[in-house]
Amino acid sequence: MIESVLITGASRGLGLALTVKFAENGIRVFAVSRTRRHWKQAMSKIKSGAAQVTWFTCDVSKEFQVKALFQKILRTSPLDLVINNAGYGGRLETIDKTPLGEFERHIGQNLCSVFLVSKYALRVFKKEKRGFLINVSSMAGTRAVPKLAAYSASKFAVAALTQAAVKENPDISFRALTVCPGGMNTQMRRDLFGAEDAAKQQTPEFVADKIIELVDGTFPVENGACVVIRHSKIWAVMPMPGA
Ligand SMILES: NC(=O)c1ccc[n+]([C@@H]2O[C@H](COP(=O)([O-])OP(=O)(O)OC[C@H]3O[C@@H](n4cnc5c(N)ncnc54)[C@H](OP(=O)(O)O)[C@@H]3O)[C@@H](O)[C@H]2O)c1
Numbered sequence: 001m002i003e004s005v006l007i008t009g010a011s012r013g014l015g016l017a018l019t020v021k022f023a024e025n026g027i028r029v030f031a032v033s034r035t036r037r038h039w040k041q042a043m044s045k046i047k048s049g050a051a052q053v054t055w056f057t058c059d060v061s062k063e064f065q066v067k068a069l070f071q072k073i074l075r076t077s078p079l080d081l082v083i084n085n086a087g088y089g090g091r092l093e094t095i096d097k098t099p100l101g102e103f104e105r106h107i108g109q110n111l112c113s114v115f116l117v118s119k120y121a122l123r124v125f126k127k128e129k130r131g132f133l134i135n136v137s138s139m140a141g142t143r144a145v146p147k148l149a150a151y152s153a154s155k156f157a158v159a160a161l162t163q164a165a166v167k168e169n170p171d172i173s174f175r176a177l178t179v180c181p182g183g184m185n186t187q188m189r190r191d192l193f194g195a196e197d198a199a200k201q202q203t204p205e206f207v208a209d210k211i212i213e214l215v216d217g218t219f220p221v222e223n224g225a226c227v228v229i230r231h232s233k234i235w236a237v238m239p240m241p242g243a
Pocket of ligand 1: 008009010011012013014015032033034035036037038058059060061084085086087088089109113136137138139140180181182183184185186187188189201204
């Protein structure tokens with residue numbers, strides 16, 4: 001049973017939709033964002049269960065900040081579920097025009113962040129002998145998208161971390177899934193493709209509902225699977241390849 005969840009990238013988009021829904025279900029939420037910039041607006045979206053939410057700033061691509069975050073949270077509560085949702089979309093650019101620094105930023109923000117949060121989450125889960133990890137990748141993490149090579153490459157690797165986490169922990173009650181949303185109507189999509197395009201995409205609230213179904217078992221999938229949520233439905237479930 002899930003009583004507490006850590007959600008990264010909680011101040012906007014999918015992370016905020018998850019925060020609102022978990023809080024409304026009476027689950028304690030540790031809501032993390034890089035800055036405080038969107039907290040006021042985010043809090044105004046939480047109609048009930050606001051007391052369930054504790055906000056933290058943490059740049060999840062920085063190990064010392066992630067380590068301190070876990071220390072602070074664990075002083076007050078155990079942790080049942082961790083959702084690696086924070087991400088960076090960057091801008092549309094072909095490989096030949098992408099500066100190395102921009103490529104490295106994607107790896108740092110979309111991959112090192114998932115590695116770091118998983119690292120400290122797994123220390124907790126191993127100790128408790130139980131836990132649930134959700135890593136948010138993207139449709140672009142299942143097939144490459146032109147002009148999003150750096151983003152795609154960073155997101156492909158997220159599934160590898162999920163699978164390795166499952167394979168390394170067969171002796172505890174541990175589950176991990178990769179979730180690959182298609183386009184969602186969030187700021188990231190607006191920044192990349194414009195407001196008109198974003199308005200045609202699935203809502204982050206719909207994707208949050210599907211993630212909750214994966215967590216509570218309403219939509220059962222095998223441990224380590226990659227779940228594609230696209231065009232407002234669960235589009236595909238790709239099982240984890242064996243040894
Ligand atoms: N939107 C789409 O169409 C789409 C499609 C497929 C997959 N995804 C993935 O879904 C996830 C959520 O995307 P979204 O569209 O909801 O994003 P978004 O609207 O851009 O929101 C990003 C959130 O992540 C936080 N964040 C970014 N970098 C961070 C860091 N280093 N440390 C801590 N927090 C950080 C931001 O906080 P600050 O504002 O304080 O920086 C913000 O709360 C991402 O992993 C994204 O790649 C999105």
